[in-house]
Amino acid sequence: MRIRAAAPAELLLLQDIERAAGEAFRPLGMGEIADDDPLPLDVLQGYQCDGRAWVAVDAGDRPVAYLLTDTVDGAAHIEQVSVHPAAARRGVGRALIEHLARAAREQGLTALTLTTFAEVPWNAPYYTRLGFRRLDAGDPALTEGLRAISAAEAAHGLAAWPRVCMRRELTVGAGGPAGAVSQPRTVPAAPPSAPSR
Numbered sequence: 001m002r003i004r005a006a007a008p009a010e011l012l013l014l015q016d017i018e019r020a021a022g023e024a025f026r027p028l029g030m031g032e033i034a035d036d037d038p039l040p041l042d043v044l045q046g047y048q049c050d051g052r053a054w055v056a057v058d059a060g061d062r063p064v065a066y067l068l069t070d071t072v073d074g075a076a077h078i079e080q081v082s083v084h085p086a087a088a089r090r091g092v093g094r095a096l097i098e099h100l101a102r103a104a105r106e107q108g109l110t111a112l113t114l115t116t117f118a119e120v121p122w123n124a125p126y127y128t129r130l131g132f133r134r135l136d137a138g139d140p141a142l143t144e145g146l147r148a149i150s151a152a153e154a155a156h157g158l159a160a161w162p163r164v165c166m167r168r169e170l171t172v173g174a175g176g177p178a179g180a181v182s183q184p185r186t187v188p189a190a191p192p193s194a195p196s197r
Contacts, residue, residue, distance in 0.1 A: 001092055003099045006053040006066060011044045014055070014066050014082075021082040028120065030161060039068075039080065047079075054099060056083075056092045067096040073143035075111040075167070076104035097130060105170050111141075112170065115149055118162040132166040141167050 006014065018038035025033040047053040047068045055063035064087035068079040078100065083093045101112055114132070116123040124134065135142040146165045153163065 001056050001058075001090070001095050002061075003054055003056050003095060005051060006044075006048045006055045006063070008045070008048060010055065010063055011041050011048060013063055014044055014053075015039070015041070017063065017066060017084045018080070018082045020084050020086075024085065024122070025120070030120075032157065032160070044068075054096060056087070056096055058087070065092045065096060067100060069100055071109065072113060072145035072149065074109060075113045075143075076100055076107075076109050077145075077149070078112060078114040093126075094130060101168075101170055110170050112168045113146060113166065115146070115153060115163055115165050118164045120161075124164055124166065127166050127168075130168065132168040135165040135167055 015038040022034045022036065022038075025031070044053065052069050054067050056065040058064050065081070065083040067081045070077045070079050078097070081093055081096055097112070104112060112132070114127065116127060118124045118134075128134075135146070142165055150163065150165060153159065
């Protein structure tokens with residue numbers, strides 16, 4: 001599975017991937033998540049122009065998954081990662097996260113962070129297997145930026161289901177090249193979308 005920067009012409013396809021990935025929430029009684037709109041094109045364009053949107057592509061160079069990242073309080077924050085159901089259970093999401101981990105190390109960042117649903121099997125339990133740990137309320141790693149993101153998500157209605165902040169430490173300097181990474185833009189609370197993570 002090859003990972004590369006997202007192209008401008010692919011932004012509509014990223015929305016389609018997010019919609020398809022969101023359908024997995026419906027059988028869990030989370031229809032509101034499945035029905036939530038994907039990130040708007042102008043927001044996706046901002047990530048793409050800044051070099052903060054990566055896609056995993058199939059043999060025909062067509063995206064089957066994507067990852068968006070922000071820099072929040074000195075960590076690479078996974079804003080969104082979505083895998084099309086046709087490409088699920090093949091390590092695609094893991095590959096995108098490892099790509100981000102390499103890029104973050106090269107940039108001198110010391111951690112990956114994300115917010116996710118606590119009880120959805122492909123959310124918090126999955127990220128725990130990838131080396132992320134849950135951040136409890138008193139954890140010093142639960143930064144103001146993460147708190148702001150959680151508050152924005154709650155205002156968007158995501159707190160109707162238990163959610164957690166998670167963090168994975170990185171060893172700076174480890175890992176191979178991951179491609180160019182633009183200058184980080186710290187975004188304290190991006191507008192939440194239907195999380196496929």
